[in-house]
Amino acid sequence: MTASNSSGDNIKGSSASNKRDSLASLLKTMGGDDCDRPACDDTKSALTAALRRVDRSPGVVPGGADVGDASSGRSAAAVPDSYRACPPTRDEIGASTWSLLHTMAAWYPNKPTREDKQLMSTFMMALARFYPCTWCASDFQNNVQLSPPRTETREDLCLWLCEQHNVVNGKLGKQLFNCTMNDLDERWRKSSSSKCQK
Ligand SMILES: Cc1cc2nc3c(=O)[nH]c(=O)nc-3n(C[C@H](O)[C@H](O)[C@H](O)COP(=O)(O)OP(=O)(O)OC[C@H]3O[C@@H](n4cnc5c(N)ncnc54)[C@H](O)[C@@H]3O)c2cc1C
Numbered sequence: 001m002t003a004s005n006s007s008g009d010n011i012k013g014s015s016a017s018n019k020r021d022s023l024a025s026l027l028k029t030m031g032g033d034d035c036d037r038p039a040c041d042d043t044k045s046a047l048t049a050a051l052r053r054v055d056r057s058p059g060v061v062p063g064g065a066d067v068g069d070a071s072s073g074r075s076a077a078a079v080p081d082s083y084r085a086c087p088p089t090r091d092e093i094g095a096s097t098w099s100l101l102h103t104m105a106a107w108y109p110n111k112p113t114r115e116d117k118q119l120m121s122t123f124m125m126a127l128a129r130f131y132p133c134t135w136c137a138s139d140f141q142n143n144v145q146l147s148p149p150r151t152e153t154r155e156d157l158c159l160w161l162c163e164q165h166n167v168v169n170g171k172l173g174k175q176l177f178n179c180t181m182n183d184l185d186e187r188w189r190k191s192s193s194s195k196c197q198k
Pocket of ligand 1: 090092093095098131137161163165176177
């Protein structure tokens with residue numbers, strides 16, 4: 001499944017009802033084992049929202065066939081407020097970046113290929129170079145020099161990242177996270193808490 005599909009806008013050459021059918025069938029395919037990651041919930045929501053947008057577009061009977069020309073489906077749509085939001089602050093970038101990194105680590109292979117390991121190390125080095133808060137980046141570069149990314153296994157990567165995050169937490173006077181696989185998986189992979197069931 002591709003990102004362009006989830007927007008509901010880029011399914012090539014479709015009439016509105018074909019678009020609807022494609023979205024509906026994509027949504028159906030997301031119930032199985034392939035979709036057991038929490039991040040998949042957002043994809044399901046995006047598909048459901050796209051389906052609703054198509055159903056609302058002129059000439060489409062929800063769940064049915066075209067009754068007119070609804071080929072573009074985007075002409076009169078207002079620009080969502082979020083498209084005009086302010087650039088992120090340092091804390092927003094930080095929290096979003098940690099979310100991405102810990103979630104990537106949580107789903108990193110148990111037995112990565114040599115290429116997986118290389119790419120993950122390069123990714124972390126690139127992050128340290130290009131992280132868009134210059135003094136954070138400079139400290140992170142030093143930290144990564146002292147303790148290079150451990151990419152041999154999923155557990156190695158999760159624990160390394162947790163330690164790196166704790167270095168920053170310590171510097172900022174924040175509470176340290178308990179770096180065990182149980183706690184990390186509970187936070188970043190699959191939570192047992194009912195509040196996290198969607
Ligand atoms: C590489 C990097 C370097 C940074 N360097 C700086 C810096 O030098 N100065 C600065 O002011 N800010 C820095 N930041 C941002 C800073 O770390 C925080 O992201 C920011 O202060 C917002 O904090 P927060 O309270 O939202 O929680 P965050 O620290 O962003 O944490 C988000 C969530 O991660 C979980 N968590 C916390 N610690 C861990 C851990 N060790 N392992 C796993 N999960 C954990 C918690 O659930 C927490 O709510 C950096 C961010 C990154 C990604």
